[in-house]
Amino acid sequence: MLQSKIQEITDKIKSVAMDSGADLVGISSIDSVPDSVPPLPVTKMMPTARTVVVFGIPMIRGSIESPSLHSAAISTHASYKELERISYAVSKYLERQGHRAAIVVPASPIEMSKETKGLLGDISLRHVAVGAGLGTIGKNRLLLTEKWGPRVRLGAVVTDAPLCPDKPLQDNLCDECDLCIQACPGQALNSNTLKDAVKCLNKQQMYGMAKHIQYWEKLIEAPIDRQKEMLRSPEYWNIYQAQSVMLFYTCYECLNSCPLGNTSATE
Numbered sequence: 001m002l003q004s005k006i007q008e009i010t011d012k013i014k015s016v017a018m019d020s021g022a023d024l025v026g027i028s029s030i031d032s033v034p035d036s037v038p039p040l041p042v043t044k045m046m047p048t049a050r051t052v053v054v055f056g057i058p059m060i061r062g063s064i065e066s067p068s069l070h071s072a073a074i075s076t077h078a079s080y081k082e083l084e085r086i087s088y089a090v091s092k093y094l095e096r097q098g099h100r101a102a103i104v105v106p107a108s109p110i111e112m113s114k115e116t117k118g119l120l121g122d123i124s125l126r127h128v129a130v131g132a133g134l135g136t137i138g139k140n141r142l143l144l145t146e147k148w149g150p151r152v153r154l155g156a157v158v159t160d161a162p163l164c165p166d167k168p169l170q171d172n173l174c175d176e177c178d179l180c181i182q183a184c185p186g187q188a189l190n191s192n193t194l195k196d197a198v199k200c201l202n203k204q205q206m207y208g209m210a211k212h213i214q215y216w217e218k219l220i221e222a223p224i225d226r227q228k229e230m231l232r233s234p235e236y237w238n239i240y241q242a243q244s245v246m247l248f249y250t251c252y253e254c255l256n257s258c259p260l261g262n263t264s265a266t267e
Contacts, residue, residue: 022055026132033131036124054132083155099161125154133166138174140254149261183257206250207242
């Protein structure tokens, strides 16, 4: 394919993403994606993959800073729905051009296994975003962007299209202030391991799968009268509600504590 044609398709794909609601978009070649821990190669999703289209939208500041976790959670869910819609638009355009495109899941479903512990997607969105020049990874283990800091949600599409890649940022956007580490209630930012991710999950999803399992284990072992009490308790109601909405986030401290992009408003 001629370079001019490749550039034309690349520009059009970026336009499709932006017109669909993305606020930032970049292209990464699969060779530019930095290694993640554990490794999550892009070719796991598509053996013939050549590039990844990555895009992001800012989070709603008033919601994630609100004492109402319900507002914070529903705004996060809304952003994931937006990313799914953008992913579909980009994928549809690519396939109409004769290429293959695979949507990267922005939140769920993900692999549930003893190896992944339900913590790993097919690929790492933050790492492909680094490869696409959208930002760098900070001490909070999140993608940091110049305008919004870590307050973005990401989506991506893996494709076999030979697109023009963007250059990764050369400067590290994290100023090593350690405010995120100090703010983390789960002490989950001291290293980069699945063990620390579990610590994060216990705070981030207070009524998640672990809580659900623990509650039902206690329920099964309890006398029948106690079981009735437990099913009528607000604790169980919260677990039930969280299971019905999925991924009910209950912690945003690593986002709100980061000074990068702290004065930016959502546009």
